[in-house]
Amino acid sequence: MPKRMFSDSRMKRYAGCGAEEVFRAIPTTPAGLPQERVEAMRAKYGENRLSSRKDDTFPHRLRRAFVDPFTMILFTLAVISLITDVLLASNFTRNITTSLIICVMILVSGAIRLVQETRAKRASDRLDRLIHTNVTVKRGGVLVDIPAERLVVGDLVMLSAGGRIPADLRLVKTTNLFVSQAAITGESAILEKESAPCPDAGRTPFTRLKNLAFMASSVISGRGEGVVLAVGRDTLYGNFVRPDSKNSDAFQRGENSVAWVLIRFMAVLVPAVFLVSGVARGSWLESFAFALSVAVGLTPEMLPLVINACLARGSLSMSRKRAIVKNIDAMQVLGSMDVLCIDKTGTLTQESILLEYYLDILGGESPEALELAYLNSFHHSGLSNPIDSAILACRTMPDRGGRLAELAGLCRKTDEIPFDYERKFASTLVRTPEKSHLLIVKGDIQRVFSRCRFVEYRGEAIPIGENGEGSVSAIVDEMLEEGMKVIAVAKKELGAQERLSPADENDMTLVGYLAFFDAPKRSAAQSVEDLKRLRVTPKVMTGDNSQTALSICRRVGLPAAAMLTGAQIGGLSDEELRAAVKETDIFAELTPGQKVRLLSALRENGRTAGFLGDGMNDIPALNEADVGISVDTAVDAAKEAADVILLEKELNILGQGIMEGRRTFVNMLKYIKITASSNFGNILSVVCASVALPFFPMTAIQLLLLNLLYDTLCIVLPWDSVDAEDTETPREWSGKTLSGFMLSFGPISSIFDIMTFLFLYFVLCPRLCGGLLYTQLADPALRLRYAALFQTGWFLESMWTQVLILHMLRTKKIPFLQSRASAPVLLITLLGIVVFTGLTLTPLAHPLGLTRLPLEYFGFLLPVVLLYMLLVSFVKRLYIRQHGELI
Numbered sequence: 098m099p100k101r102m103f104s105d106s107r108m109k110r111y112a113g114c115g116a117e118e119v120f121r122a123i124p125t126t127p128a129g130l131p132q133e134r135v136e137a138m139r140a141k142y143g144e145n146r147l148s149s150r151k152d153d154t155f156p157h158r159l160r161r162a163f164v165d166p167f168t169m170i171l172f173t174l175a176v177i178s179l180i181t182d183v184l185l186a187s188n189f190t191r192n193i194t195t196s197l198i199i200c201v202m203i204l205v206s207g208a209i210r211l212v213q214e215t216r217a218k219r220a221s222d223r224l225d226r227l228i229h230t231n232v233t234v235k236r237g238g239v240l241v242d243i244p245a246e247r248l249v250v251g252d253l254v255m256l257s258a259g260g261r262i263p264a265d266l267r268l269v270k271t272t273n274l275f276v277s278q279a280a281i282t283g284e285s286a287i288l289e290k291e292s293a294p295c296p297d298a299g300r301t302p303f304t305r306l307k308n309l310a311f312m313a314s315s316v317i318s319g320r321g322e323g324v325v326l327a328v329g330r331d332t333l334y335g336n337f338v339r340p341d342s343k344n345s346d347a348f349q350r351g352e353n354s355v356a357w358v359l360i361r362f363m364a365v366l367v368p369a370v371f372l373v374s375g376v377a378r379g380s381w382l383e384s385f386a387f388a389l390s391v392a393v394g395l396t397p398e399m400l401p402l403v404i405n406a407c408l409a410r411g412s413l414s415m416s417r418k419r420a421i422v423k424n425i426d427a428m429q430v431l432g433s434m435d436v437l438c439i440d441k442t443g444t445l446t447q448e449s450i451l452l453e454y455y456l457d458i459l460g461g462e463s464p465e466a467l468e469l470a471y472l473n474s475f476h477h478s479g480l481s482n483p484i485d486s487a488i489l490a491c492r493t494m495p496d497r498g499g500r501l502a503e504l505a506g507l508c509r510k511t512d513e514i515p516f517d518y519e520r521k522f523a524s525t526l527v528r529t530p531e532k533s534h535l536l537i538v539k540g541d542i543q544r545v546f547s548r549c550r551f552v553e554y555r556g557e558a559i560p561i562g563e564n565g566e567g568s569v570s571a572i573v574d575e576m577l578e579e580g581m582k583v584i585a586v587a588k589k590e591l592g593a594q595e596r597l598s599p600a601d602e603n604d605m606t607l608v609g610y611l612a613f614f615d616a617p618k619r620s621a622a623q624s625v626e627d628l629k630r631l632r633v634t635p636k637v638m639t640g641d642n643s644q645t646a647l648s649i650c651r652r653v654g655l656p657a658a659a660m661l662t663g664a665q666i667g668g669l670s671d672e673e674l675r676a677a678v679k680e681t682d683i684f685a686e687l688t689p690g691q692k693v694r695l696l697s698a699l700r701e702n703g704r705t706a707g708f709l710g711d712g713m714n715d716i717p718a719l720n721e722a723d724v725g726i727s728v729d730t731a732v733d734a735a736k737e738a739a740d741v742i743l744l745e746k747e748l749n750i751l752g753q754g755i756m757e758g759r760r761t762f763v764n765m766l767k768y769i770k771i772t773a774s775s776n777f778g779n780i781l782s783v784v785c786a787s788v789a790l791p792f793f794p795m796t797a798i799q800l801l802l803l804n805l806l807y808d809t810l811c812i813v814l815p816w817d818s819v820d821a822e823d824t825e826t827p828r829e830w831s832g833k834t835l836s837g838f839m840l841s842f843g844p845i846s847s848i849f850d851i852m853t854f855l856f857l858y859f860v861l862c863p864r865l866c867g868g869l870l871y872t873q874l875a876d877p878a879l880r881l882r883y884a885a886l887f888q889t890g891w892f893l894e895s896m897w898t899q900v901l902i903l904h905m906l907r908t909k910k911i912p913f914l915q916s917r918a919s920a921p922v923l924l925i926t927l928l929g930i931v932v933f934t935g936l937t938l939t940p941l942a943h944p945l946g947l948t949r950l951p952l953e954y955f956g957f958l959l960p961v962v963l964l965y966m967l968l969v970s971f972v973k974r975l976y977i978r979q980h981g982e983l984i
Contacts, residue, residue, distance in 0.1 A: 108265070108333075111326060112306040113298035116269040119324055125251035127269075129235035138249040145248040145264055145328035159211060163203065172203060232263045235322075248325055256321040258478055262314040265332040266323030268292045273319035273478055275515045276310060287317050287517040303333075318478040318515035358773075358835045366780055373787050410815040411761035418753045419744040427740035429765065430724040431758030435827040436699055436706045437628060437751070438636045438692075438722070440715070446615045446649060450582060452487045454612040458552045460572045464500075465553075466586045466609030467491065471501045473525045473537045473586075476510035484584065487613055508535075512597045519688060520544060521640070526597050536589040536601060541686075542573060542610070542642065545585035551606040553588075558606050573610060577644035580652060582613040615645065621653040624748030631755055632826045636682045636699075638692050638708075638718070643685035650683050662686045666694065674698045692718040705827065709743075709751065711735050726751065759824040761815075766828070766984045768814050771906045774839040775899045776804065778846030782891075785847065786854055791871055792884045794854065796946050799892055807899045810929040818919040820908050823984060834980065841976050842906065842969065846898050849965045850891065856957055857890040865951070885948040889937055892947060893954075896933050897962050900926050905969045909983045 111119055120126055130138065179193070231242045233255040240255065245263040248254070254266060256274065268274070274290040291307045298306055310323055312332040329335055374384035411428040415421070422428060455470070457463035471492075474485040492498045508527040511534060516523035522540020529535050538545055546569055551558040562568075573583045587605040594601075618624075628635050635655060639646050643662050651657045660683040669677060671694075678698045684691075692708075696718055699706040708715070708722035719725035719738040727739035736742055743750050779800075786794035795803070863870055866883045874880050903926060908916035917923070937947050977983050 108303045108309060108326065109298045109301075109306070111267045112295045112303070112309050115294050116267075116292065119267050119269070123251045123324065123326075125253065125324060127253075128238040129253040130237075130249065130251040132237045134251070135236065135249055138251050142250040142327075143329055143331065145246050146330075163211075230261065230263070232260075248328055250325050250328060252325045254323050254325060256310070256316050256323065258316055258318045258320075260316045262310045262312055262316065262323075264312050264325045264329075265327040265334075266310045267326050268308045268310055268321055268323045270322040271319065272321065273510075273513055274321040275317040275319055277315045277317055277517075278304060278311060287515060289514075290321065292321070317517065318513065320478070358839075362773075362777065362836075362839070366784070370780070370784055370787065373784060374793070411757050414757050415741075415754055418757070419750055420754055421742040421744065423740055423742065427724045428758050428761045430705065431707070431741070431755050432760075432762035433705045433827050433829060434633060434707045434724060434755060434758070436634045436636060436704045438638050438696060438699075438706060438708045438718070439748070440637070440639050440710055446617055446621070450483045450487050450613040450615050452491060452611060453581065453614045454576070455609065456572070456612065457609040458554055458568070458572065458607060463609040464497070466611060467497065468501065468504055469537045469588055469608060470539050470584075470586050470611055472504060472508055472527055473523060473539045475505045476508075476513065476525045476527060477523055478513065478515070482516075484582070484613065488611070511595045514597050514599065514602070516540065520602075522602075524597060524602055526591065526595070528595075534591040534594055536591050536597065536605070538587045538589075538602060538605060539584055539611070542569065542583060542585045545587050545605075546607060548603050548605050549587050549607040550604045553606050553608050561607075573612075574644065576612045577642055578648055580615060580617075580645060580648035582615045582641065582645050584611050584613075585609075586611060615649065617649055617652045620749055624752060625653050625655060627749065627752040628755075631752060631824075633755060634682065636684070636695075638684045638687055638695060640687050641685060646683055646685040656682055659683070660685060663688055663691050666691050671698070675702055678702065689715070689717050693721045696721040705829075756824055759828060760819045762828050763819045763823045763984055764814050764817050767817065767903075767907050768811050770835060770838045770984060771903055772808070772811060773835060774842040774906075775807075775846060775902050777839045777843035778850070779803075779895055779899075781844060781847045782850035782854075782895075785851060790854075790858070790887075792880075792887075794891055795888050795895075799888060799946060802945065803892060803895055803899075806896065806929070806933055810900065810925055811903070813921050813925045816919055816921045817907065818917070818922075820910065820916055822909065837980070838976075841972060842902070845965070845968055845972060846895075846902070848968075849898065849961055850894065852961060853891055853894045853958075854887075857887045861890065861951075861954055861957075862886045882948070885946055886950065889942075889947045889950055890954055893934060893937065893950070894958060894961065897930060897958065898965055900930055901962060901966060902969060905966055906973065906983065909973075909977055911970070 111122070114122070116127075230245045232245050232248065233240055233242055234248065235241075235253040235255065245261075248264050252264075253269075254263065256262065256266075262276070268290055269292050271290055271292045275287050276290050277287055289307070290310060293308065295301060295306050295308055303309060304311070310321075312334040327333075327335075371384055375381045411422075415428070452467075455463055455467035457466065467488075470488050474488040477485055492501050494501075507530045510525060510527050512526040514520075514524040520540070521544045522538050524536060524538045526534055526536050538548070546566070549561060551560055552565075553559070576583050586608045588608055589601070589605040591601065625635055637646060637650055637655065640663075643660060647657050647660060659681045661677060661681050662684075663686040666674065666684070666687070674694060675698045678695055679702060684695060687695075692715070696706050696708060700721075700723065705723050707724045707726055708718045709726040710716075710719055711728050715727075716735055716738050719727065719735060724741065725739040726741045726743065727735045728743045728745070741754065783794060783800070858871070862883045865886060866874065866879050869879075871880060871883050874883060903922075904912045904918060907918060910916040912918075918926075936942060936945075938949055942948060973983065
């Protein structure tokens with residue numbers, strides 16, 4: 098067994114040691130772990146996984162396929178049948194057929210699910226490889242890229258900006274390394290990390306120790322090297338992440354809701370059938386078996402299989418539309434989503450932006466503002482961003498490129514404080530050719546201006562007056578209103594000082610502004626219109642300036658009458674925010690925490706919210722949303738947090754995904770509602786018939802076989818076509834309307850079942866059994882024939898009506914004429930009627946208690962089925978008029 102490693106005292110002990118001492122203690126070397134010791138360290142300390150993924154192993158898939166409440170009921174029936182029909186029966190009446198058939202049902206049902214889950218596992222593994230996170234390690238002096246899961250204690254890991262820390266590390270070398278530990282502590286502050294020993298490590302909280310880096314933290318800027326101290330569940334992060342757990346999401350809540358409706362129906366019907374049958378028959382053991390078969394007959398046996406097939410087909414269709422669905426449950430949530438929260442950059446606007454103007458404080462051209470911004474971006478070691486890319490692109494300018502390249506060579510960086518979403522600016526300290534040190538800051542206009550004490554004009558520093566903010570607005574507001582992105586540039590002389598602290602970012606001099614053209618995508622306006630047509634409300638959540646956000650939103654057709662900024666949101670209580678988020682669609686100047694608050698407010702209002710993001714700052718929101726959506730160019734941590742990954746950052750792809758999710762959802766509901774109502778009608782008929790008949794209207798095995806045969810046909814439902822009207826609005830995944838649907842349509846089949854009972858008992862069976870009723874027959878053989886004729890007649894009528902009700906209730910329209918099922922559904926259901934009817938003509942009929950029926954029965958069955966379809970159509974119209982929808 099791998100040794101459990103994580104402890105506060107151990108981590109602090111390593112933090113207080115020098116690097117050489119750490120190497121000796123593990124043991125490893127500055128050249129990395131020798132290759133021959135890797136497997137030994139893995140065997141000793143375990144793998145770098147937060148869970149052992151036990152649910153993905155074949156034995157666990159096998160258990161899930163064959164061990165569930167419904168198969169347990171079937172197995173119980175098989176055991177009871179074995180005892181009553183074989184062990185306790187005489188040699189003459191001994192019959193093992195029922196037990197064998199039930200076991201075959203268990204094997205078939207379980208095998209279908211096992212095959213489906215094995216295929217889903219293979220697809221999931223392929224997706225994992227597409228988005229797999231690799232890390233660079235040094236082993237035996239050689240740098241190699243390996244999957245993060247293959248790390249072992251003692252490995253020497255290379256860190257760089259934009260990556261995740263893959264395990265708990267003792268840093269042994271750093272260069273301007275800044276890390277976010279938000280995943281560990283929940284704090285958004287950026288921490289600078291160092292490699293020197295911490296002399297007071299014993300008295301410092303280990304999350305504040307500068308030479309330790311923890312799994313799930315994010316590297317914001319700089320570089321570093323660290324020795325792996327703990328992996329997987331032994332890490333700090335692994336200690337509070339529960340293995341193999343799954344958060345309760347919208348899909349699971351809906352699934353539980355449906356399950357409880359079915360359980361309530363079973364809780365009423367099963368005891369009723371047991372008591373009625375027991376009193377009427379006098380055989381309580383046989384009545385118990387029959388009551389159990391009623392429980393199985395009421396519940397859609399193939400529910401997990403059909404749901405998984407629908408979701409898997411939807412996710413496969415999404416892959417053809419340039420999207421990877423990591424979590425197939427997200428297909429249903431896409432169909433339920435009625436709010437989509439998006440960032441402006443890259444979705445409504447282009448990924449890349451262009452520098453349009455570099456201005457002084459009065460709006461004139463300022464080469465100095467451009468040069469300072471270029472030095473800041475050139476030496477910035479944080480995450481790549483569109484603004485830095487646009488500034489660095491200026492090196493190709495014919496009249497400025499040479500000067501910018503020269504400055505970059507002359508000015509050396511000595512320190513920096515990278516951009517973070519609290520400060521909203523980046524600071525770089527450079528050593529100038531004059532041997533002095535200059536602090537250069539660029540970022541959000543308001544945040545930078547609030548730290549400035551002077552403004553520079555024509556080389557002269559002028560103190561900021563009382564109307565300083567008004568002067569800034571006079572220059573930048575017009576550009577912001579035109580949709581430009583504008584940032585401020587400031588500087589401060591620090592003399593011989595070679596290191597920065599947050600206190601240095603005050604009393605600066607505002608030099609000027611840079612304005613960037615942030616053009617909307619050509620497809621943005623149409624994509625927004627498509628979302629509105631799908632009744633999905635797009636809400637923009639961006640950290641950009643409010644005026645820029647407003648301008649872009651107006652251009653793409655988003656309502657810009659109301660907007661909230663991060664500062665305004667900070668002053669609202671949770672209750673006030675829930676009210677405000679109903680009326681507001683644009684949120685600007687947000688921090689990552691405020692995006693989470695907004696998503697939480699939407700969910701508390703009963704909305705199903707999706708979030709599209711691609712940066713480190715979007716990870717909390719991706720986790721909070723009902724469905725997290727990212728893109729293939731996103732940072733690894735964002736892709737891992739997302740449920741859906743778009744291979745192109747286009748909203749129109751997401752619109753196609755929403756439509757696919759709704760089609761998937763409708764086909765799932767077809768099976769659940771139609772099957773549950775049909776089964777309910779059959780069971781209701783059983784209860785009524787059990788009171789009046791001297792024998793069971795259908796044996797337990799016949800009832801179970803009928804249910805299995807019908808459910809087998811329903812496996813084709815994921816490939817059914819869906820009416821356009823059924824995908825116009827978001828759909829709620831819940832059992833709220835299930836009971837009403839069952840009570841509306843289930844009893845209709847019972848009416849025709851009773852008509853069939855009367856015809857069989859008083860007309861057909863007596864005519865074929867000497868003109869006598871069952872109670873008048875003295876010959877046991879004739880009694881058996883009478884019961885078999887009756888049971889076969891009802892078996893066929895139930896099967897015909899169940900299959901046809903599938904076509905009647907799959908659409909609001911007139912079936913076969915206004916709305917036709919897909920070719921696979923038509924073919925399979927027609928074939929099912931022919932094959933199952935033909936079953937009564939084969940040698941298999943006798944062991945099942947079935948027999949051949951004369952043609953005159955089918956002369957009765959056809960008009961009964963037609964009348965049944967007419968009555969269902971009439972009730973369907975009434976139901977739609979009352980509820981506004983069918984499925």
